[in-house]
Amino acid sequence: MNTRAAKAKPKAHVNGANDKQEFLELYRQMCLIRQFEEACGEQYSRGNIRGFLHLYIGQEAIAAGVMRSLRAEDYVVTHYRDHGHALARGLDTNRVMAELFGRATGLSKGKGGSMHIFDAAKGFMGGHAIVGGQLPLAAGLALACQYKGTGGIAVVFFGDGAVNQGVFHETMNLAAIWDLPLLFFLENNLYGMGTAAERTRAGGVDIYPIAGSYGIEAAMIDGMDVLAVREATGEAVKKIRAGEGPKFIEAKTYRFHGHSMADPARYRDHAELDYWLSRDPLKSFPKMMLDRELATAEELAVVRKSADDEVASAVKFSLESPPPAKSELFTDVYA
Amino acid sequence: MPTMTVIEAVRDAMRGEMRRDPRIFIMGEDVGARGGVFLASEGFLQEFGESRVIDTPLAESSIVGIALGAAVNGMRPIAEIQFADFVWPAINQLVGEAARVRYGTGGRKTAPIVVRIPYGGGVRGGLYHSQSPEVIFAHTPGLRVVAPATPYDAKGMLISALRGDDPVVFFEHKRTYRLVRGEVPADAYMEPCDKAEVKRPGTDLSIFAYGLMLHYALEAARLVHEQDGISAEVVDLRSLRPLDTETILDSVRRTSKALVVQEDTPAVSVGSEVAAVIAEHVFFDLDAPVMRVAPPEIPPMPFSPLQEAAFMPSPEKIAAAIRELAAI
Ligand SMILES: Cc1ncc(C[n+]2csc(CCOP(=O)(O)OP(=O)(O)O)c2C)c(N)n1
Ligand SMILES: [Mg+2]
Numbered sequence: 001m002n003t004r005a006a007k008a009k010p011k012a013h014v015n016g017a018n019d020k021q022e023f024l025e026l027y028r029q030m031c032l033i034r035q036f037e038e039a040c041g042e043q044y045s046r047g048n049i050r051g052f053l054h055l056y057i058g059q060e061a062i063a064a065g066v067m068r069s070l071r072a073e074d075y076v077v078t079h080y081r082d083h084g085h086a087l088a089r090g091l092d093t094n095r096v097m098a099e100l101f102g103r104a105t106g107l108s109k110g111k112g113g114s115m116h117i118f119d120a121a122k123g124f125m126g127g128h129a130i131v132g133g134q135l136p137l138a139a140g141l142a143l144a145c146q147y148k149g150t151g152g153i154a155v156v157f158f159g160d161g162a163v164n165q166g167v168f169h170e171t172m173n174l175a176a177i178w179d180l181p182l183l184f185f186l187e188n189n190l191y192g193m194g195t196a197a198e199r200t201r202a203g204g205v206d207i208y209p210i211a212g213s214y215g216i217e218a219a220m221i222d223g224m225d226v227l228a229v230r231e232a233t234g235e236a237v238k239k240i241r242a243g244e245g246p247k248f249i250e251a252k253t254y255r256f257h258g259h260s261m262a263d264p265a266r267y268r269d270h271a272e273l274d275y276w277l278s279r280d281p282l283k284s285f286p287k288m289m290l291d292r293e294l295a296t297a298e299e300l301a302v303v304r305k306s307a308d309d310e311v312a313s314a315v316k317f318s319l320e321s322p323p324p325a326k327s328e329l330f331t332d333v334y335a
Numbered sequence: 336m337p338t339m340t341v342i343e344a345v346r347d348a349m350r351g352e353m354r355r356d357p358r359i360f361i362m363g364e365d366v367g368a369r370g371g372v373f374l375a376s377e378g379f380l381q382e383f384g385e386s387r388v389i390d391t392p393l394a395e396s397s398i399v400g401i402a403l404g405a406a407v408n409g410m411r412p413i414a415e416i417q418f419a420d421f422v423w424p425a426i427n428q429l430v431g432e433a434a435r436v437r438y439g440t441g442g443r444k445t446a447p448i449v450v451r452i453p454y455g456g457g458v459r460g461g462l463y464h465s466q467s468p469e470v471i472f473a474h475t476p477g478l479r480v481v482a483p484a485t486p487y488d489a490k491g492m493l494i495s496a497l498r499g500d501d502p503v504v505f506f507e508h509k510r511t512y513r514l515v516r517g518e519v520p521a522d523a524y525m526e527p528c529d530k531a532e533v534k535r536p537g538t539d540l541s542i543f544a545y546g547l548m549l550h551y552a553l554e555a556a557r558l559v560h561e562q563d564g565i566s567a568e569v570v571d572l573r574s575l576r577p578l579d580t581e582t583i584l585d586s587v588r589r590t591s592k593a594l595v596v597q598e599d600t601p602a603v604s605v606g607s608e609v610a611a612v613i614a615e616h617v618f619f620d621l622d623a624p625v626m627r628v629a630p631p632e633i634p635p636m637p638f639s640p641l642q643e644a645a646f647m648p649s650p651e652k653i654a655a656a657i658r659e660l661a662a663i
Binding site: 050051052102103109110111112113114115116129130131132161162164165166167192193194195199200201262267323324326328329330333 | 364365368369372390391392393394396397420421423424458459460461462463464631632633634637638639640641642645646
């Protein structure tokens with residue numbers, strides 16, 4: 001069983017009232033993602049969402065914690081497990097859900113689906129279904145930021161499976177030699193589909209040391225601790241904006257469900273799952289807030305309710321949205 | 336005779352050949368502990384052990400490249416690409432390297448690898464889980480490219496591929512995996528990897544198809560026979576490289592009309608080649624222009640269910656084309 005990340009103690013740097021709003025916001029985002037994903041699972045079993053669906057449940061602290069340090073001019077690129085990143089980046093919940101339903105009101109008019117959430121207005125340059133395919137794209141976005149002097153940076157999310165692709169190493173090297181404003185964010189949930197990272201990584205399950213061989217500064221953090229994620233990202237982003245070149249963060253995390261809806265995840269043992277469930281950020285974070293009297297139970301309940309309502313209306317919006325017109329089949333092929 | 340689905344036939348062929356030939360091993364993502372995403376190698380890890388059922392890191396170019404190297408050194412690897420859509424990182428290893436081993440070594444070395452590739456749409460897979468990239472390989476001299484459609488062919492052709500000395504790109508339509516069931520002999524047998532087959536004889540026109548489209552074409556042929564009395568011959572191409580021109584031309588000579596059905600977009604495709612071969616060799620036997628049923632020229636495949644249906648050929652669309660062609 002793999003419980004490596006447990007060692008890092010939650011860091012709660014609490015500075016009074018200012019933090020209260022911020023913490024409630026982090027909690028709101030995590031609740032929104034969790035509720036959204038639960039609803040997706042349900043809509044999938046009802047046949048309203050079809051195809052391949054990868055839930056982010058368990059990893060919410062990462063998306064929520066990272067996005068707080070980003071600005072409008074920054075870019076976010078991710079893989080197919082992308083709903084959480086999209087929601088935390090502030091994409092419209094209704095239109096994300098409608099995309100999953102394949103409706104005309106979806107962010108890509110229903111052409112992309114769950115794995116290809118995209119919103120240029122938010123600098124959200126996609127969900128990408130080809131593992132590792134998003135990495136050089138993110139470096140290209142960062143290169144253009146640098147070239148144009150916009151001050152923007154790019155953040156690219158990827159999993160422990162993606163680091164086995166050659167393109168990962170190519171991108172690390174290029175980003176390093178060109179000092180690209182790029183944050184590599186590795187969500188190491190210990191498995192790529194059914195394959196445990198420790199069976200496929202020469203250096204073991206900790207991956208961040210690879211970055212050192214490219215001269216890229218790297219940190220390893222507890223991905224179940226939203227404050228640790230926020231803090232590490234804040235530091236890395238500050239340095240990237242200051243022109244120090246790419247940075248690398250590895251967050252240890254866990255997906256509570258199978259790889260996709262088709263995966264019962266029999267390759268993981270119960271003790272391991274139970275261990276990670278016991279570290280659920282949607283339990284530990286509100287508990288910390290209560291323990292430190294940063295929020296009352298009522299305040300937390302209000303946050304949860306607002307997330308639930310937002311998701312319920314996104315489902316309703318999607319169900320009521322029309323499918324794309326057949327003529328849409330032929331649009332968006334060439335300039 | 337036992338009946339099996341396509342995926343069971345694939346599994347049966349691999350299991351039997353692995354028992355027979357210790358040079359055969361399987362490598363790919365999740366082929367071991369999980370038995371493959373489509374369960375093609377379910378139970379293999381237990382039977383054959385880790386040295387012959389190898390879970391690889393997520394790295395397609397290495398999966399195919401290492402299989403190739405091992406093949407050149409006397410092994411008979413089966414490389415599994417999870418979905419056809421993920422084969423692009425391995426293109427260099429297949430098109431650039433495997434295809435040229437025999438020619439480039441003046442015949443002294445061969446590259447007997449079998450690369451199994453589940454492909455095709457109609458599964459709500461959207462842009463990256465639905466593609467039919469067979470033409471890239473079918474364009475490449477030095478590779479053999481096959482796409483069996485039935486359990487019988489899947490088993491027999493996979494056994495031939497594993498016993499042959501050439502690199503074979505073995506396309507399995509993932510929608511057929513559990514949809515199509517048929518009789519399959521329990522013992523080993525070889526179906527040729529370079530022969531088309533008439534799956535339904537007919538006299539009015541010839542339909543050429545492969546993979547899932549074969550089943551749609553058969554369904555359409557049944558429909559028009561019942562409703563319109565049209566006798567359509569259905570030819571299963573099975574081998575995309577080499578194309579079995581003899582069987583194709585023979586059929587057109589008899590029926591004088593040709594309809595090509597495919598799931599890949601039509602421009603510069605397997606269907607284009609079938610049409611070209613017909614035009615070159617039996618032009619004066621034709622009573623009508625060659626017709627095609629294929630998706631529109633847009634990147635495959637839209638996710639939205641209705642659009643996916645609009646993209647994919649269907650038995651109804653094929654039946655409509657048959658009626659049109661028959662009326663000429
Ligand atoms: C190039 C490529 N190969 C294989 C796949 C199939 N596949 C999809 S996700 C996945 C595992 C990826 O694991 P990881 O990068 O750790 O991300 P996680 O799913 O754990 O978030 C695999 C093998 C793919 N989409 N693309
Ligand atoms: Mg992973």
